[in-house]
Amino acid sequence: MHGKTQTEFPLPQSLLQVRLLCLLKSSNVPPPEELGELETYSQALADYIRGIQTAWQDGKVGQGLDLIGNAFEIFHSGEEIDRLYLELALRYPPVGLRTGEDIASTNPIPSHLYMYWDCNPPEEIRDNIRYHQELLGTRFTIFDRDSAAKWLYDHYGREISEIFRKVRHPAEGADLLRLYVIMANGGWWLDADLRIRSLDAWKKLTTGSIKECHLFTTHNYVLHNDFFGAAPSNAIVSNAAMMALVNTFEHCGLYIAFKTGPGVLNRAVSRAIYNALQSHRPLCDLQIDDQHRFHETIEEYEVSYKHLGSSWHSA
Known part of the structure; x- marks a missing residue:
């Protein structure tokens, strides 16, 4: 139904990345030709979907985070990509969000x-x-x-x-x-x-x-x-x-x-x-x-x- 032009809203890349993310959430594999189409619109969006797929379906969380990179910057703050990115980071020990508990900050939080x-x-x-x-x-x-x-x-x-x-x-x-x-x-x-x-x-x-x-x-x-x-x-x-x-x-x-x-x-x-x-x-x-x-x-x-x-x- 979409004309796939950059003057028709919502933009085709927005709808396509939502579709591919929904496929991933339902444990389906995104069709390679659709990922390729998404890449023609936006490399960052394609990297985002590939990163989620790598983390969720291949179990390679660190590689998934690397693929996503800072693709979140093309979204408004607070959109779903920030939540998914945080979820992956909490599962990836090298980020340090679940490690280093005994290392105290030299700039502590005031008790106020x-x-x-x-x-x-x-x-x-x-x-x-x-x-x-x-x-x-x-x-x-x-x-x-x-x-x-x-x-x-x-x-x-x-x-x-x-x-x-x-x-x-x-x-x-x-x-x-x-x-x-x-x-x-x-x-x-x-x-x-x-x-x-x-x-x-x-x-x-x-x-x-x-x-x-x-x-x-x-x-x-x-x-x-x-x-x-x-x-x-x-x-x-x-x-x-x-x-x-x-x-x-x-x-x-x-x-x-x-x-x-x-x-x-x-x-x-x-x-x-x-x-x-x-x-x-x-x-x-x-x-x-x-x-x-x-x-x-x-x-x-x-x-x-x-x-x-x-x-x-x-x-």
């Missing part, structure tokens, strides 16, 4: 928790804020919209502060804030509708995190941006902050999770993995734990505003 609610939090969020204030005392900072804009103005200048105030959706502003706060101060970020399970859980996390950046992945390899930690000036968080700002200007209508949310963390990690593979050095300063480890520290609880169509926004 940050949180945000734009304005007028409902009672259940006020209770959660009080809970963390009592739990952590001076090691906890809560921002609202005004204090966040002032903090950004003081630390990054007028332009970033104004971008924060003018974003299309409050979630985008919260996403920008978390990246810039952790990039400047280091520490841990937690959404206001999540809570640390206990002081013991907090101590276990903060004393056990010996890397410069500590992330958690969901079961389908989307990195959590609702809870993560990093040291000041961490390269991965800095790259994610840059990506979020670029997306804000160049892809203003992009899905928020891809534009400023978890997608920019996934893309920053994809870049870090690619550079580690290119330099043949493991990512010793990055720790990525799974959803089970996330739930050992973090409790997700029901909040009524999510069921009321309210405009409240946590971060």
Whole structure:
């Protein structure tokens, strides 16, 4: 049905790579002639499909990662390629995401928790804020919209502060804030509708995190941006902050999770993995734990505003 021209959207290469990926997911072999056709449109897309095939069907994960290379760069941040790339990297010991646990960073993550609610939090969020204030005392900072804009103005200048105030959706502003706060101060970020399970859980996390950046992945390899930690000036968080700002200007209508949310963390990690593979050095300063480890520290609880169509926004 597609005319196979570069003026007809979706582009033929987009549909073809989706078809071939679906064949791989169903344990079928992509037809060589279709892979060849995809290569005429985009070498990077063909390398992506061949890399996934090599890893999944031939069991050669390292070779698959090499074939994929940095093909993720032709996609928007947060698209499926970032998740599949991370999944492969976690299965490949030389990347170092599951090795080197005893090597402590010389730039540790500060034991401080940050949180945000734009304005007028409902009672259940006020209770959660009080809970963390009592739990952590001076090691906890809560921002609202005004204090966040002032903090950004003081630390990054007028332009970033104004971008924060003018974003299309409050979630985008919260996403920008978390990246810039952790990039400047280091520490841990937690959404206001999540809570640390206990002081013991907090101590276990903060004393056990010996890397410069500590992330958690969901079961389908989307990195959590609702809870993560990093040291000041961490390269991965800095790259994610840059990506979020670029997306804000160049892809203003992009899905928020891809534009400023978890997608920019996934893309920053994809870049870090690619550079580690290119330099043949493991990512010793990055720790990525799974959803089970996330739930050992973090409790997700029901909040009524999510069921009321309210405009409240946590971060």
